[in-house]
Amino acid sequence: MAKKLLVDVDCGVDDAQALMMALASPDVEILGITCVHGNTTLENVCKNTLRVLKTCGRLEIPVFRGASKPILGVSKDAGFFHGADGLGDVPDSNAPGLEMVQKEGAVAGMIRIATEHPGEVSLVATAPLTNLALAVRIDPTFPQKLKALYIMGGNTESRGNTTMCAEFNFAADPEAAYIVLNDYPCPVYIASWEFTCRNKLPWNFCHDWLAQDTEKARFMARIFQHSMKQANSERCQKEMVGDDGFASCDSYAMAAAIDDSFVIEYDTVAVSVELTGKYTHGMMILDFLGLLEKKHKAFILKTVDMERFKTLMMNALK
Template sequence: MANKLMILDVDTGVDDAQAIMVALADPNVKILGITCCHGNTSLENVLKNTLRVLKVCNRLDIPVYRGCATPLMNHKINAGDYHGKDGLGEVPDPDAPGLELLQKRKAAKALVKMVKENAGEVTLVATAPLTNLAVAVQLDPNLPKKLKALYIMGGNTESRGNTTVCGEFNFVADPEAAYIVLDRYTCPTYIAPWEFTCRNSLPWSFCDMLLAHDTEKARFMKKISCFSRKKAQSADYQKEVTEGKGFNSCDTYAMAAAIDDTFITESDEVAVSVELQGTYTRGMMVLDYMDLLKKKHKATVMKKVDLEKFKQMFVNSLK
């Protein structure tokens, strides 16, 4: 099978780390570069965390780019209460790679360049707030036409928030960027929303089995995920999730769908947008089932996936 060319846009917390490792483990995936964005933690931490993941996978050859440190207009937020203040479970590595390994080119410009050089072949997987993507399309309005596909972890379908009353973290972290991306990226677009990931969570027993593997990667993942696992299993967090109170690696659903076209087993095709104004609904994803927005471009919103394939991807990623 021909290589799938990918660019990953991340805000590396624990689930981004898992998603990156799943992509690295697939022999049919070639990662052209990783662009980093504010989000789960500060941009500086995201950069360090991304390099840590690449180091444990012996893939420091993959270019990493510094992206946006702040949202376009929004107040900056983070997910330190879930991922830890540093984004990777507050278990620092004294031997972590230094930021001198970063590429000199900034993320948005790098994104435009990589896509232009591989027009029609690149799949972009976005698991962070969409700030870098919004800036990139401002630099090159024709960028979406050159993409093969875009996969997003973000948004929600039933106004069940995990950050605000009605909003999912990635979209709430930069609503204007999410609005721009859903409006201007007219390439085939696939979205893994918050409630969907909750309903398709994996059993904690699988997580235990996965992290019991005697490999460097498994030990790394066990160490960095301890903080977020305690949070996920807490009584307060259990009230937040919709259904399926198990191991929910949100970002990895978008990655798995990008890797395997048959991963999605049920979805909706619908035009989507983002609410920018509401007192309680700012950052909420809007699904236009009545076609009132008259948008020609429709996104594929994931509803169900092949969880057995998902499990195998996780197992492969920690070998």
């Protein structure tokens, strides 16, 4: 039976890579893609998502417009890394128009889809968690209807890539991350920043990946140029942990959702998010001591099958 997915994105380059991985998997059915502020403006996220779907010949998948800013505070963006438009600043005059976005809002769409398929839908969140936080506030039963939640976000060793101690998706809406980590009782799998850094793909793999003679590979090569340059900048080198190479951050969460054999080992631990620290606002905290007395524990990805990952990545651009 096909795996049913809902995907929540702030469509930058690695969201595009994750989406293309799912779209290329024959036993995966994407029921909807919800858009949220993050790497770029909400309008750009909607446009970028439609561009990815068009490249993959899958414009029949509904795209929903979600929150344009965080629950509190000021929006952050990742234009430095993904380009101001989120996809490397290589405009496409033939991109689908925003009239293709659903009239129904993202949060209403999420709740409706989960209600229509109770216990069957896995939600993959590769963006700030604003839409998910709003969904559980509007319908507290929403998380119980999900099969599982897969998140790319948070950090396990206080290695920040946006603030000193916080990863971008959590730093962009710490309050939403707090709500989700505390109010979603379904199984929650987290691909943290440090985990993605320690499981990079070698650059020579990246070159072979982009050299495939397909329209998808040519599209990815165009939108990825800007980020590939930035990956070698002094700023990115400071953020990175582990060896040199490229980390398609969002794709790890997607791989876990679509392939049960991908994750070999994870830490099972209660998690939350720091909301008041001067330097640690948005940092994910791991309660190995059990002081929070939370029954619900998250699965933090630890060891994965990288050969399996390479296959999924290659297939994404075939």
